[in-house]
Each structure stands twice: as C-alpha cells, then as structure tokens.
Amino acid sequence: MASQTGGIAARTRSLPAWRVAGAILLLLMGGIHLYLVLFGGFDGLVGTLFVINAIGALILAIAMVGARDRQLPLVSLLSLLFTAGTLLSLVLALLLPGGFLGVREQLGGELVVTTLIVEGLGVLALLGATFAAARLPKS
Numbered sequence: 001m002a003s004q005t006g007g008i009a010a011r012t013r014s015l016p017a018w019r020v021a022g023a024i025l026l027l028l029m030g031g032i033h034l035y036l037v038l039f040g041g042f043d044g045l046v047g048t049l050f051v052i053n054a055i056g057a058l059i060l061a062i063a064m065v066g067a068r069d070r071q072l073p074l075v076s077l078l079s080l081l082f083t084a085g086t087l088l089s090l091v092l093a094l095l096l097p098g099g100f101l102g103v104r105e106q107l108g109g110e111l112v113v114t115t116l117i118v119e120g121l122g123v124l125a126l127l128g129a130t131f132a133a134a135r136l137p138k139s
Contacts, residue, residue: 015136018129019072022079023061025122029086030057032115040110046103056082064129072133080126087119 034054037047060079067075090112092100099105105112 015072015129015132018125018132019064019076021125022076022122022129023064025118025125026057026061026064026079026083028118029083029115029122030054030061032111032118033057033086036111042103046101049101053086069133069136072136073130076126076129076133080123080130083119083122083126087116087123090115090119 030053033050036042037050037054042050060075060082063071063075064079089100090105093103093105094107094112096104107113
C-alpha cells in the first residue's frame with residue numbers, strides 16, 4: 001500500500017514539470033512562427049497559418065498551465081498533436097521536392113534547426129505530460 005501511495009506522489013510531483021516544460025516549448029514554437037511572419041518574410045497563406053500557429057500555441061500554453069487535473073489529459077493530448085503536426089509540416093517542407101504548401105526549407109534556413117529542436121523537445125515534453133496526466137488518479 002505504501003509503494004502505491006509513493007508512486008502516486010511521485011507522478012503528482014513530476015506532472016507540474018511536464019506541464020511547465022510543455023507550456024514553455026509551446027510558447028517558444030509560437031514565438032518562432034510569429035518572428036518568421038514579422039521578420040522572415042512569410043506572408044500570404046503561410047504567413048496567416050504561422051499567425052494562427054502562434055495564437056494556438058499561446059492558447060494551448062495557457063491551458064497547459066491552467067487546466068484542472070480532470071481536463072489535463074485532453075489539453076495535453078491536443079497540445080501534443082498540435083506540436084507534432086507543426087513539426088511534421090516543417091519536416092515535409094524539408095524533405096518533399098516541391099516543399100509543403102509552397103514552402104521549401106533547408107537546414108541552413110532561418111531558425112530551421114532551432115525550430116526542429118524546439119518542436120522535437122516539445123513533442124517529447126508533451127508526450128510525457130500526456131502520459132503523466134492519463135495516469136492521474138480518477139477522483
């Protein structure tokens with residue numbers, strides 16, 4: 001019985017770290033996209049999608065920190081899917097010969113490596129948050 005209580009306490013203590021890490025990485029991801037719209041020359045459809053990404057990242061970051069334990073599995077899963085989708089879009093823009101949505105990227109492009117790192121870490125942090133939230137005791 002004591003080991004089960006210790007396990008729950010350990011999961012409860014580690015969850016805030018996953019939540020905060022996920023929220024920070026969401027904010028960084030959104031900030032990169034906003035920067036690219038303002039200073040990187042992304043406009044038109046892609047610029048609009050980048051602004052939507054920045055707004056979505058802000059909303060999800062706030063939700064990651066502010067969600068109640070009962071809502072956290074859904075919020076963290078949505079944040080994970082959002083970040084993974086954004087990362088996939090960049091990878092497709094790097095790998096597809098015609099790019100993705102008319103954008104062709106290369107590793108030497110502005111903030112490409114930084115974005116890959118931030119979004120990759122974001123996926124990992126949000127995966128951890130999602131699993132930790134799913135294992136919370138039901139009350």
